[in-house]
Amino acid sequence: MRKISSPKVFQAEMRKLRERAKTIGFVPTMGALHDGHLALVRRARRENDIVAVSIFVNPAQFGPKEDFKRYPRTIGRDEKLLKNLKVDYLFHPTPKAMYPDSYALKISMGSPWVKDRLRKKFFPLLENLCGKYRPGHFEGVMAIVAKLLVLAQCHRTYFGQKDYQQAILIRRMIEDLHFDVIMKVLPTVRESDGLAMSSRNRYLSGDERRRAVALSRTLFWLRGQVRSGTRNILWLKREAARRLKPAVDKIQYFDIVDPQSLASLRRWQTEMVVLTACFVGKTRLIDNVTIKVKNQKS
Ligand code: PAF
Numbered sequence: 001m002r003k004i005s006s007p008k009v010f011q012a013e014m015r016k017l018r019e020r021a022k023t024i025g026f027v028p029t030m031g032a033l034h035d036g037h038l039a040l041v042r043r044a045r046r047e048n049d050i051v052a053v054s055i056f057v058n059p060a061q062f063g064p065k066e067d068f069k070r071y072p073r074t075i076g077r078d079e080k081l082l083k084n085l086k087v088d089y090l091f092h093p094t095p096k097a098m099y100p101d102s103y104a105l106k107i108s109m110g111s112p113w114v115k116d117r118l119r120k121k122f123f124p125l126l127e128n129l130c131g132k133y134r135p136g137h138f139e140g141v142m143a144i145v146a147k148l149l150v151l152a153q154c155h156r157t158y159f160g161q162k163d164y165q166q167a168i169l170i171r172r173m174i175e176d177l178h179f180d181v182i183m184k185v186l187p188t189v190r191e192s193d194g195l196a197m198s199s200r201n202r203y204l205s206g207d208e209r210r211r212a213v214a215l216s217r218t219l220f221w222l223r224g225q226v227r228s229g230t231r232n233i234l235w236l237k238r239e240a241a242r243r244l245k246p247a248v249d250k251i252q253y254f255d256i257v258d259p260q261s262l263a264s265l266r267r268w269q270t271e272m273v274v275l276t277a278c279f280v281g282k283t284r285l286i287d288n289v290t291i292k293v294k295n296q297k298s
């Protein structure tokens with residue numbers, strides 16, 4: 001595995017591979033790798049000649065009171081894991097290299113046809129859910145992913161469904177900016193008790209870890225209810241929150257939304273996503289499940 005820290009060198013290397021007609025699979029990460037990341041890497045390994053992974057804790061996607069400084073950095077361990085999976089390139093740039101003092105670009109959501117004050121109504125995918133509680137977060141994500149894709153020049157790029165809103169926004173950006181890349185979103189990888197794998201799980205104490213399982217349990221409970229015929233969305237939301245509340249320290253949001261627009265639903269539809277963000281202790285955890293049912297019972 002070749003480790004590269006210079007954006008220019010990484011870009012030149014990827015260009016050479018493309019000129020030699022190699023297919024490139026690229027997995028962007030912030031490191032502190034877990035089985036969720038490794039599933040993306042394995043898939044990239046199966047589908048491409050060359051696999052490149054980036055590890056970059058992106059300062060632009062953390063709010064001033066968030067955990068940028070504390071975010072786990074485990075580069076030595078990560079390198080070993082990636083070597084074991086036969087990754088060809090690890091791109092590990094410094095913040096200065098990605099954001100030199102001259103850096104000025106911001107990628108956001110909007111449209112020439114919609115006034116900024118109506119953004120909330122027309123762009124729930126940026127403004128709802130995590131977008132509401134982490135202002136600027138997704139702009140930071142989109143900027144770094146755009147930059148990484150320009151450098152990696154990959155044929156396929158891989159993301160996890162745990163970050164559902166992120167995946168939808170990145171897909172939108174890829175389409176809007178005409179990136180010539182196939183984006184693959186793979187299912188959330190879970191611990192044996194259902195907790196979604198996340199680099200932030202390592203912040204949890206023993207007691208918090210036990211309580212954290214309530215997120216996935218509640219989501220699965222709700223999906224079970226829908227599958228067995230419950231159609232009252234407002235009741236489902238209320239009842240799920242009632243179940244979640246005793247286990248977590250704060251529910252930031254718990255919502256049932258349209259899978260594409262992420263607009264909050266008041267009425268039942270055949271495809272929905274249920275998403276939640278909760279604090280367990282000081283740790284903010286997110287999780288989601290998608291729901292697809294065939295018949296619309298009234
Ligand atoms: O999902 C993540 O780990 C990050 O948001 C990403 C996509 C690597 C961008 O920094």
